[in-house]
Amino acid sequence: MRPRVILHADMDAFYASVEQRDRPELRGKPVIVGGLGNRGVVTAASYEARPFGVRSAMPMVEARRLCPHAVFLPGRMHRYGEASRQIFAIFTGFTPQVEPLSLDEAFLDVTGSLGLFRTPVELAARLRARVREQARLAVSVGIGPSKMVAKIASSLCKPDGLLEVPAESVADFLRPLPVGHLWGVGPVAQQNLARAGFATIGDLADADAARLRAAVGRQAPALQALARGDDDRPVDPGRERRSYGEENTFAADVRDGDELRRTIVAHAEAVAARLRADRRAARTVVLKLKLAERVAPGKYRVLTRSHSLAEPTDDGRAIAAAALALWSAVAPGKRIRLIGVAASNLGASAPAQLSLLDRPADERGRALNRALDDISARFGHGALRRGGIAVERAAPTLAIKDRPRS
Numbered sequence: 001m002r003p004r005v006i007l008h009a010d011m012d013a014f015y016a017s018v019e020q021r022d023r024p025e026l027r028g029k030p031v032i033v034g035g036l037g038n039r040g041v042v043t044a045a046s047y048e049a050r051p052f053g054v055r056s057a058m059p060m061v062e063a064r065r066l067c068p069h070a071v072f073l074p075g076r077m078h079r080y081g082e083a084s085r086q087i088f089a090i091f092t093g094f095t096p097q098v099e100p101l102s103l104d105e106a107f108l109d110v111t112g113s114l115g116l117f118r119t120p121v122e123l124a125a126r127l128r129a130r131v132r133e134q135a136r137l138a139v140s141v142g143i144g145p146s147k148m149v150a151k152i153a154s155s156l157c158k159p160d161g162l163l164e165v166p167a168e169s170v171a172d173f174l175r176p177l178p179v180g181h182l183w184g185v186g187p188v189a190q191q192n193l194a195r196a197g198f199a200t201i202g203d204l205a206d207a208d209a210a211r212l213r214a215a216v217g218r219q220a221p222a223l224q225a226l227a228r229g230d231d232d233r234p235v236d237p238g239r240e241r242r243s244y245g246e247e248n249t250f251a252a253d254v255r256d257g258d259e260l261r262r263t264i265v266a267h268a269e270a271v272a273a274r275l276r277a278d279r280r281a282a283r284t285v286v287l288k289l290k291l292a293e294r295v296a297p298g299k300y301r302v303l304t305r306s307h308s309l310a311e312p313t314d315d316g317r318a319i320a321a322a323a324l325a326l327w328s329a330v331a332p333g334k335r336i337r338l339i340g341v342a343a344s345n346l347g348a349s350a351p352a353q354l355s356l357l358d359r360p361a362d363e364r365g366r367a368l369n370r371a372l373d374d375i376s377a378r379f380g381h382g383a384l385r386r387g388g389i390a391v392e393r394a395a396p397t398l399a400i401k402d403r404p405r406s
Contacts, residue, residue: 016031032071052070110123
């Protein structure tokens with residue numbers, strides 16, 4: 001049986017690269033995208049900023065200390081979304097088997113497309129060239145017989161690289177790598193493995209099962225299988241987003257009042273706009289709160305509460321009303337560091353149909369939503385907001401990439 005050929009395509013410093021593409025004067029300069037307030041976080045750092053130690057998810061205060069001469073930008077999610085759609089259209093031109101992981105990365109199963117190309121490397125090179133020609137951006141591509149190997153390969157060839165790991169070379173490729181490259185090995189598991197004497201993937205592949213189980217518990221068999229290159233998970237082109245969310249960290253702690261309620265409404269409207277753009281509707285509204293109650297150094301108490309609506313919705317007013325009700329029930333008077341609104345339990349949005357039960361206010365609301373969406377599409381998402389509400393986020397909402405570990 002012919003081995004699968006899977007690509008992992010990952011855009012390089014995506015948000016920062018889009019900014020450098022759109023503003024030529026930024027090319028060659030360190031560019032840092034994220035929340036600009038004292039509690040903001042970095043969501044993307046150009047490769048010119050990384051030698052100074054700047055990384056994604058770093059507090060913006062630390063990034064400013066490390067690289068004070070960088071260009072700091074708040075991010076433009078609508079622009080990144082446009083670039084993402086263009087890139088994914090290129091991906092699907094090579095294979096319909098595309099599994100999106102985030103705005104800027106995906107798995108592609110190209111096993112069935114190889115008849116058009118001499119080698120997997122030639123296919124990947126063509127894909128990279130097309131992204132550069134049409135989107136004017138760089139993408140790194142890893143090639144392997146499994147999702148895990150392809151993803152590790154792409155991480156090792158950044159920036160703007162291409163690396164193939166043939167099926168017969170997987171064991172030799174994996175063995176010397178640190179255990180942290182394996183899916184499922186986060187910082188805590190890595191520390192536990194190091195204490196038990198497991199430093200490399202080869203150490204895990206050769207480990208005594210009982211000794212490995214003592215280090216990481218029930219996770220041991222799955223980790224050992226991955227360490228031996230066993231990963232038969234298929235590329236899933238039907239993988240869909242499970243939720244839409246918006247959140248921000250306040251520059252200073254806030255209590256109940258106009259600022260907090262305006263922020264909830266602004267997040268609800270932003271979530272609703274994204275639902276409508278993707279023709280989705282949500283039945284469940286989730287409110288996330290990070291309280292100004294420290295539970296450990298650098299850690300604060302987080303509360304989440306949810307409410308299920310009678311019918312799915314893509315309307316910001318309905319989402320805001322549910323989120324405000326959750327706030328009133330859970331945390332009035334508490335000091336808040338971060339607040340977020342999300343919508344989940346998703347389905348396709350039904351086309352609007354008038355009925356004898358429709359109220360004039362309902363149709364006016366739908367008309368207003370359509371007008372807001374049209375203006376945003378033409379002039380950008382900051383051009384007009386219901387009630388003039390604007391929120392400075394700690395980071396562009398979708399900036400922290402969804403990187404599944406299993």
